[in-house]
Structure formats: structure tokens, C-alpha cells
Amino acid sequence: MPETNLRIFPSPLTIDLSGVYFRPEGLGNKYICGWSPPEDEDVKSDNLDVDYSVFEEKIWPVLARRVPSFETLKLRNAWAGFYDYNYFDQNLIIGSHPRQNNFIFANGSSGHGLQHAPAIGRAISEYLIDSNFKSIDLSRFNFQRVMNNTPIFEPMIV
Ligand SMILES: Cc1cc2nc3c(=O)[nH]c(=O)nc-3n(C[C@H](O)[C@H](O)[C@H](O)COP(=O)(O)OP(=O)(O)OC[C@H]3O[C@@H](n4cnc5c(N)ncnc54)[C@H](O)[C@@H]3O)c2cc1C
Structure with a gap:
């Protein structure tokens, strides 16, 4: 070795x-x-x-x-830039559009999408196969909350 x-x-x-x-x-x-x-x-x-x-x-x-x-530590590199975030509540949007049911969201994760990715992957694959959430119920995070103006704020976004 x-x-x-x-x-x-x-x-x-x-x-x-x-x-x-x-x-x-x-x-x-x-x-x-x-x-x-x-x-x-x-x-x-x-x-x-x-x-x-x-x-x-x-x-x-x-x-x-x-x-x-x-x-x-030694500082090697630095940059300043933008990254996408969901300005409504900085949280995931997942599931069908309420009116266009052939349009499925899985975005908006803002600064925590890597951490959510395994759960999002599993939930959206079950949603696609079964037309519903199965093992992880993420229905609270659907686009309807934007239309109803009921944000689920994420305070720990960086
Ligand atoms: C510097 C930095 C550090 C981060 N650190 C963390 C962290 O430590 N932990 C964490 O959980 N999250 C972190 N994040 C956030 C995380 O990277 C994002 O939440 C996650 O990548 C979002 O995944 P996504 O698949 O929704 O979107 P993206 O990863 O942005 O993927 C979208 C894809 O769609 C493509 N695309 C866009 N428009 C079109 C189009 N019209 N046609 C075809 N393709 C298109 C893009 O090229 C891109 O490949 C960080 C983000 C940044 C920028």
C-alpha cells in the first residue's frame, strides 16, 4: 500500500x-x-x-x-458569485404542477440541495412510478403552497 x-x-x-x-x-x-x-x-x-x-x-x-x-490553514482560492435560490421560501418544490399535471417539479432546493438529493431522488422516482409519494411524503412541498402563499421558511439556508 x-x-x-x-x-x-x-x-x-x-x-x-x-x-x-x-x-x-x-x-x-x-x-x-x-x-x-x-x-x-x-x-x-x-x-x-x-x-x-x-x-x-x-x-x-x-x-x-x-x-x-x-x-x-492556508487559503488556496476564493470567489464571489451567485447561486440559485427559491426566493419564495428557500425550500424545495416537488411534485406536479396543480394545473399542468404533465409538468413535475424537483427544484428550488437553494443552498441545501446536495443534502436533500438522496431523499428527493427517492421521492420523485416513487412519485413518477406511482403518481404519489410513497416512503417519503413530500406533498407539503408542492407548488400549490406558492399559489396559496403559504411558505415553509427554511431559516438555516447559507
Ligand atoms: C458554491 C455552492 C456551494 C453549495 N454547497 C452546498 C452544500 O454544502 N450543501 C448543500 O446541500 N447544497 C449546496 N449547494 C446547493 C446545491 O448545489 C443545489 O441546491 C443543488 O445543486 C440544486 O440541484 P438541482 O438539480 O435542483 O439544480 P442544479 O444542480 O443547478 O442543476 C440544474 C441543471 O439544469 C441545467 N439547465 C439549466 N437550464 C437548462 C435548460 N434550459 N435546458 C437544459 N438544462 C438546463 C443546468 O446546466 C444544470 O446542470 C451549493 C451550491 C453552490 C453554488
């Missing part, structure tokens, strides 16, 4: 109450991290220049407090 320096730290996605989050990215001892600012500290969306002071001042101190070995 070849020697390797690879150390795998099986950390789940961790979201600190400050809005700082981190998770492993690949297997090479790399992590992806970020910070969801409170609304009054959010940056303008027309400027996608990376502000490295955010990492130094907001992110790194929280990482080092949570995981002492992060004190010696």
Missing part, C-alpha cells in the same frame, strides 16, 4: 450561528467555507470582487475557534 499524507476528516457541513459554514471539498484535505452575512451587512450584488478581509475578520476566527487545527 503506497504511503500517503492524505488525512480524511469526515466533517459534515457545519453551520455556525454566526453564519460561517464549512464542509470538506473532495478528498484532498480541502475545505470550502463561507459566510452568510446578516441582511444589514450584505454586500451589493453588482460587485463580485472578492473581499479578502471577510475571510480574515469574519470567517477564519470562527473556524479556528470551532476546529483548532484550522488556525494553521
